[in-house]
Amino acid sequence: MVQAAAHAADLAVDDPALTEAADAAEGSVARALTLLGGDAVKLHQRTAALLATLPQVDPRELHALGDALGGSDRVALATFIDSVDRWVGERLHTDDANTNLPRLARLAEVWEKINRAARDTAEYNLERKPLVFSVFGMLAEATR
Missing domain, CATH: 1.10.8 (Helicase, Ruva Protein; domain 3)
Structure with a gap:
């Protein structure tokens, strides 16, 4: 590779x-x-580090991540969403995923909502920071 x-x-x-x-x-x-x-690798690492803290997340870190996604850089947004997608995918495919089916269903539903919100954000060139807070809020709720 x-x-x-x-x-x-x-x-x-x-x-x-x-x-x-x-x-x-x-x-x-x-x-x-x-x-x-650009800074895609650093953005991926930063996103992965925040995802690892779920369901607890520092709002200051979310603000910083939202600022890093600012502007209309489609690569940054795609990197953020790809990092989230991979994190959710890992949770859905763990060996013990079927032990808590309601949690698994919530996570799958949140995954769909996140991807829809990301498409809308990219398509309509919306602010990225609200997306970051929304994504982490939904994931925190789904992983509790």
């Missing part, structure tokens, strides 16, 4: 940025190439 991404991005296989993007991409060449642009 690293070799394919290095070839596609015209980078050396041992390039530190490529290594970091490959680690975050979890085997996806396309995701690694997306993460190579």
